[in-house]
Amino acid sequence: MNAKKLIAVLMTLAMLFSAAGCGGGGTVEEGKTFTFALSEEVDTLNPLSSWMAVSFELLLLIYDPLVRYDTDLERMPCLAETWEVSDDQLTWTFHLAEGVKWHDGEPFTSADVKFSYELFTEQEAYMYAGYNEGIVDISCPDDYTVVMTTEAPKANMLMNTSPIVPKHLWEGLEDPYNYGNETPVGTGPFRFDTEGEGFIKLTKNADYFQEIPGDVENIVFVLYENADTAAQALLLGEIDGTSGLTAAQIEQMESAEEVDLVLADIPGFSYVALNTWLESEVPEAHPLLKDKIVRHAIEYCTDKEKIVSMAYGDAGDVGTTIVNPGDKYHYEPTAEELRAYDPDKAAAMLEAA
Structure with a gap:
C-alpha cells in the first residue's frame, strides 16, 4: 500500500527553509530557533549506514548531493550546477559549483564526489546503493568537473541524492560503515552544532553557496516519546513543527487555528509482505x-x-x-x-x- 501523501503537520525541509511557524506560541521570529519534534530516534549520523527516514531528513540539511529535489519533486542544481549526457547515454558530465567550502573550511572539489560515490558503492550504503549500480568509472578532469561512465543507459542517474562526504576526513577511516560520525562535516545549509540527551542542534551555515530561504538561525530536533506527545506539544506551542502524525491527529490539527497543516506527495510506500523464504534465519514461513x-x-x-x-x-x-x-x-x-x-x-x- 503506497502512502501518496505525507502524514505530517509540515514537510521538514520546506517549513524549516520558509520559517513558517506551526503551533500555539511556537512561532519563529527572525533569527530565532526552530524546534522540530521527532517521534522516533535518529539511528546514526553516518549517511553510509543510516536507514531511518528521520535520519535521512536531518542529514539532508548537513550534506549536499549533486542534484536535489524541491518540495514539488522538481529537479534542481545543488553541488552540480549543470550536467549533460552523451548521445549514447553512457557518459555523464557534471560541472560543479565553485567556491564551495566544507563546514571545517576546506575547499570542496571533484575529488570529494569521486571518493563519495566509490565509497557508497563499495560499502553498499543502504539508502543509496541501488542508485550507484552500473557506474563503471569516475574521473575528474579538473577540480570542478566529474565524468561518470555507465555500463548501460542509466535512467535513475539524476535521482541519486547520495550525500557527498569530505574525502579529507573519511579516506583514512578503518571502518567507515560503522563510523560514529559524532560531529558530521558537510557542505549543507546547516552545520552540526551539538547533540545531547534527546536533542540535536544545527546552526545555519553562513557561508553556504546558495541562498537559504527564511530567517531560521538554529534548528533543534527534539525527541518525544511518540507522535501523541509530539502532537500535544505542537498544540501547546512548545514546539514549532512535527511530522509523522496519524489520520486522527491530522483531523485534530485541521480544527486547530494556530496550526498550519501541510500535506504533500512523497515518493514512498508502506507494505505488508508475506514471508515465503523458508531458508532464512528469521522465523520460517508457513x-x-x-x-x-x-x-x-x-x-x-x-x-x-x-x-x-x-x-x-x-x-x-x-x-x-x-x-x-x-x-x-x-x-x-x-x-x-x-x-x-x-x-x-x-x-x-x-x-x-
Whole structure:
C-alpha cells in the first residue's frame, strides 16, 4: 500500500527553509530557533549506514548531493550546477559549483564526489546503493568537473541524492560503515552544532553557496516519546513543527487555528509482505504460503481501501505497484490485472485448489 501523501503537520525541509511557524506560541521570529519534534530516534549520523527516514531528513540539511529535489519533486542544481549526457547515454558530465567550502573550511572539489560515490558503492550504503549500480568509472578532469561512465543507459542517474562526504576526513577511516560520525562535516545549509540527551542542534551555515530561504538561525530536533506527545506539544506551542502524525491527529490539527497543516506527495510506500523464504534465519514461513493460489486468495481477502482509510484517512492511496501512484513512471494495472477485495472469489479459489 503506497502512502501518496505525507502524514505530517509540515514537510521538514520546506517549513524549516520558509520559517513558517506551526503551533500555539511556537512561532519563529527572525533569527530565532526552530524546534522540530521527532517521534522516533535518529539511528546514526553516518549517511553510509543510516536507514531511518528521520535520519535521512536531518542529514539532508548537513550534506549536499549533486542534484536535489524541491518540495514539488522538481529537479534542481545543488553541488552540480549543470550536467549533460552523451548521445549514447553512457557518459555523464557534471560541472560543479565553485567556491564551495566544507563546514571545517576546506575547499570542496571533484575529488570529494569521486571518493563519495566509490565509497557508497563499495560499502553498499543502504539508502543509496541501488542508485550507484552500473557506474563503471569516475574521473575528474579538473577540480570542478566529474565524468561518470555507465555500463548501460542509466535512467535513475539524476535521482541519486547520495550525500557527498569530505574525502579529507573519511579516506583514512578503518571502518567507515560503522563510523560514529559524532560531529558530521558537510557542505549543507546547516552545520552540526551539538547533540545531547534527546536533542540535536544545527546552526545555519553562513557561508553556504546558495541562498537559504527564511530567517531560521538554529534548528533543534527534539525527541518525544511518540507522535501523541509530539502532537500535544505542537498544540501547546512548545514546539514549532512535527511530522509523522496519524489520520486522527491530522483531523485534530485541521480544527486547530494556530496550526498550519501541510500535506504533500512523497515518493514512498508502506507494505505488508508475506514471508515465503523458508531458508532464512528469521522465523520460517508457513508452508502454504509457497502456493501462489493461497497468496492470491489472501490478497482477495484483504480490504486495502479500509486499511488505508483507517491508517491514513484522506492522506493515503491504495498502492497497486511499488511505484507510487503520484510518480510519473507509475503504471496503473487494469481491472483484470488487479486482485481487488473479493472474499467470495478467494473462498472459491481455495475450494478449487
